[in-house]
Amino acid sequence: MDSSVFSFTPLPADFDAADALRIAVQPGMSCRGWPAGAGTTALENFTALEDAFVIQQLKQTGMVIAGATRMSELGLGLTRDTGALAVTDGRADAALIIDYLGEARAAGAKARIFGFKPSWGSVSRQGLTGLVPSMECWGITGRRILDIQQVMTAICAPDDHDFSMHPGPLPDFTESHQFQDRAPVIGVADGYDASLTPEEIRAWKSGLAALETAGCRITRISLPDAALFSLAHHIIASVEASSSAGRYDGVRYGHRTSASDNWNEMYLKTRGESFGTLIKSFLFQGAYFQFQQYATFEQACRLRGLLMDQTLATLSELDGLAGLTITDKADPVAAQTIDHTYQAFGFTLPASLTGLPAVQIPGLACHGSKDFGLHITGKPFKDPDLLALARFLENMGNTGGTP
């Protein structure tokens, strides 16, 4: 059954899940027998042959896969995405949204609910139709941090099918992680507000005040090269996408062009007809760096390492690094170009580039009717601590969620 929220669901609208959590997924996440076109013509006839590891884990813990939402092409950006809507409309308790730039967190901010991105390597990517292998992960949006914690408890487990998972112990969400015995220490980058609009500054100050009211200790930190996160992300992600998207040739299970003189022509035409403008732009940009400016790609990789080192050094003294989730400059739901997309996700993409866990908290960084979302980045593989901090703030203040 299709709806404006779901592109596919096997459940009736009045389905009663009893106490089970209902999870919405994107059609780029493999659910056996479900359409898995990932929002692209290149895969429009592809049906998943097996459940993704994450889906298996959710089912094993008794959760119900409520349906597949609509999604942007291959999950890049949020145009057409209905994951957060599935939650706010009450069709699901949590929605899984593939996260390259901060899609799950930005979707949460737009819908005034929570959004979370786990550490890269803590959740198996098997069954995820991705575009940027070194950044993609299963993002989660939900009304309550508790629901996100429950989802993470189910899906954060070793999987022999994903060799890129963290080789050490994975985060343990069953342990108690609380901030009752000490004040959480939250870092704020020097000069962070320099690029904010007056309205954003007021919302930001409101967010900081809410953190202090909740008992957090705010400390100033230095991230001298923070302006380079977006550049490094853009170059690396587009190159990875340009290379990896070859898999989605369209020929085998998606749209195949009707006329061509030979197979090379057929492949070229099929790809040309299969991808939308945003993805094509991204792939062209990546191809440019890959084929014409490879040294720049290598520099971007080195820059990524530098930014990672700086961020980790900063986080060593903190419980989290705070900022806003979305900006007024570009709307993540409406961004139609790569430039706008990068502007819209400018606050969330550093966590994607560095593979760190990050959470979007609604209701704290507001001004007037606008909620820009409070974004906190955590330490690597300390995802349970970060969610505990979010829950602490959820319980202490008016975050808009349901405590």
Added chain:
Amino acid sequence: MTYEAVIGLEIHVELNTPTKLFCDCPNDPGNAPNTHICPTCLWLPGALPRLSRTVVEKAVTACLALNCTIQNRSAFDQKVYYYPDLPKGYQLSQHHHPLARNGSLDVDTGNSVPRHLRIHHIHLEEDVAKLIHDTEGCTPVSLVDFNRAGVPLIEVVTEPDIRTPDEAMAFLKLLRTRIRYTGASECSLEKGSMRVDANISIRPQGSTAFNTKVEVKNMNSIQHVGDAVAHEIQRQTACMEKGDPIVLHTRLWDPDKQVTTPMREKFAGPCVPDPSVPPIQVDDAWLAQKKAALPEMPDRRRERFVTDYGLARDEAGAISRERDLAEFFETIAKRYTHPRKAANWIISQLVPALRDQDRVVSQVFLTPERFMALLTLVDTEEINAAAAKAVLVQMLSTDQPPETIVDTHGFRQVSDTGALEKIVETVLTGHPSDVEDYRAGNPKVMGFLMGRAMKAARGKANPKLMKEILTRKLSQ
């Protein structure tokens, strides 16, 4: 002007692991099309590669056999090219950080000093699918068989040290022998488990410049490599002498016409690191284990066979070329009093018999113990050499000791003097003019008469005794 060739080889070797490189599908590309496939080797959306530990172990062993330095850290890249045999658009290959570097082989080319030919690096990569061009009615169709997709390969990339077709062939033969010794691959160009591309350029003799090279593909035997390289040297030399420029491109060897022809290029781009396959980390202790487990290599074994068992160098070389044959020989040589006789029997009788059956010694019923028993039957004159050859052939496919075969088929030698004298008399009576010829002073007739006598005895006669009787009767 005299030119010299500058030749580098790129050799793909298919590893004989039970499974493919990144999934658990059987590594058996020869089966019915598209039967050994899964989401990973079909590269369906959401499938992830899982690196096989066994592949890495076999690859490391092969690299050690080629005297390479194993790198502590190697990693896979996405090698982008678009062609229907690679529908996912990239091949996982170790472009930036190969598994091994700086190898070499000392190749015997008939000169007093072996040629030291260097290997630049060896990397792991997955094989691509196989294209089958067919027709459906009158419509030409191209089909894709994914059984081969994901089969593990190592690619050996040499330095441009090779100068002649003979050196290229000698290098390939030694490389094949050494890798076969490790058990990592059969290395058969004919069966496709080894594929060779040659990069060839020419320059004036004495120059150190590297000129524009031409790559030659599609060579299905070591002899084809030699022929193709020789042809390409001739072709380029003719171009240079005419003043035609050498253009960087790829050519195909046509073994029927004995020429190279230009081929269409595949589009290929730079390699991007693949984040889904973690880097291979090799620690010193593990590597030390692998080095210790490396079998004795054929060239060293050849020298030892000369020293330990008194074989001639060429005999030792022939015996040590294949590991199982060398081990077969050595098991015998340690217990049998005439090792060189055993070597001669292996080279002159066993190896041709195996070749006739397209098998190797480990695939037949013959054991070193049974082979030794056969030689002992010859030594004790229980059977003669002709009978032993016939018994040997039967021993390859029959699970029986030689004594049983000898008795069952009546191969036992006849040494009964009375019986042999009767045979000789019959032969001499039947060939009076030959007897007269011999007695008139033509000794060559002896061979003819001996042959007749042995034939009359159905090959079972003791030849020494038979000859004594024949000589005696002829002189009477």
